[in-house]
Amino acid sequence: MSPHSRGVLIDVGGVLVRDYLPAASAAWGRRLGLSAAAFMAALYEGDESGVLIGRVSADAWWETVRERLRTGPDVIAELRRDLASRETWDEALVAGLRGLRARGVPTAVVSNTWPGLRTRMSQGGLLDVADHLVLSCEAGCAKPDRRIYEIALRLLGVEPADALFIDDTPANGAAARALGMDGHVHTGTAQTLARVEEFTARR
Template sequence: MAIKAVIFDLGGVIFHLGEEGYRREVARRLGLGDSLPPAYEEAMPAIQRGEVAEQDVWEALSGRRVPLDAFDDAWQEHFTVNPEMLALAAELRERGVRTAVLSNTQASHVAIMRRMGVLAPFGPVLMSCEVGRRKPEPEVFQLALEMLGLPADEVAFVDDVPEYVAAARAVGIHAIRHTGDVAATRRALLEMVAPEGADGTN
C-alpha cells in the first residue's frame, strides 16, 4: 500500500542540528560557563511537554529572570534550514503526498520557526510543548495519525534519532532514519509513494 503522508522531524531533518553549540551559548549567557548543568537536561522532558516554562528553568539555574526570546539569535545561528529537505517535502506534496511535522521542542523555538514561515506548508504540525506529548511516547504518534485521519500503514515518518524511529515502527508507521544523506532518504520515501497518477491524485 502506497503511503499518503510523511511526518518529518525538525532538528536533524528539516533543520541542521546545532544543539551543542546552542546550549553552549545559552550557558555562557546565563553565566554558567561553557555547559549547562545536568539539571537542564533533567528538566527537558517537562519543558518539551509544556509542563514547565523555560524561563523558570533558566531562572532556577542562573538566579535571574530572562525573557523567552533571550536566546532567539543563538538558536537561529546554530539551527539552519536544510533546503534539500524542504525541497523533498515540496516534491512529495507535488506527488499528492501530505507532509506533516512532529517535533520534540520548546515554546521559544516554536515561536521562531513560526515567524520564519518554514512550517507553513506542513500540516498538521505537532509540537511536543503544544500537544503535551513527546517522542518516543506512542500517544504522540497516535495523535499524529488521528490528526492526519490515516492508518499507520499509509504513513511514513522521518527522524534522525534511532529510538524515535523504533517507536514509530512499533505503532505500525513506516519509519526511516535520516542520517544526513538526503538522496538516500528521498529514495526510501519515493519507493513507498505510488507513481504519479497511479491513485488518481495527480
C-alpha cells in the same frame, strides 16, 4: 483523501533543522568556563520533560537554566538569541516536503520541542512545510510516547502501515515501528529524500 494515502511524518531537530548544538555548546562552554557536556546538561537534563510537554513555560525553564549556569538574565537573553540564530533549516528537505504536499501526499512535522518553534517557523515563512505541525509542547506528550504519533496519524487520516516516520533518534523510530509505521533514521539529506521517494512511490 483516499484511506490508502501514504503519509510522511518528520522530525525537526537534527533532521529538518541541522544539529547546531555541538558547536553552540562548545562555544558557550568556553565562554562560561564549562565543558560542552556540562553546558548541555544545564540546558536539557533534569526535568526538561515539563517544558517539552507544555507543563512548564519556556521562560520558567530558562530561569532554571540560569540558576544552573550561575549567570545573569542578560547572558541568558543573549544565549537564547544565539541559539535561535543558529537554527538553520535544510533547504533540500524543506523543498522535498513542499513537493510532497503539492503532489497530495499527507505530511506532518512531529517534534519534541519547547514553546516557540511555531512562532519561529511563522517568522521564517515555514508554516507551509507540512500539512500539520504536531509539537510536543502543544500536544502534551512527547516522543517516544505513542500518543504523539497517534495524534499525527489521526490528523493525516492515514493508517500506521501507510506512514513513514523520519527521525534522527533511533528510539523514536523504534516506537513508531512498534505502532506499525515504517521508520527511517535520518543520517543525511540525500538518503532521507531517496527513502521518502521510494516509500511514497509504492502502491
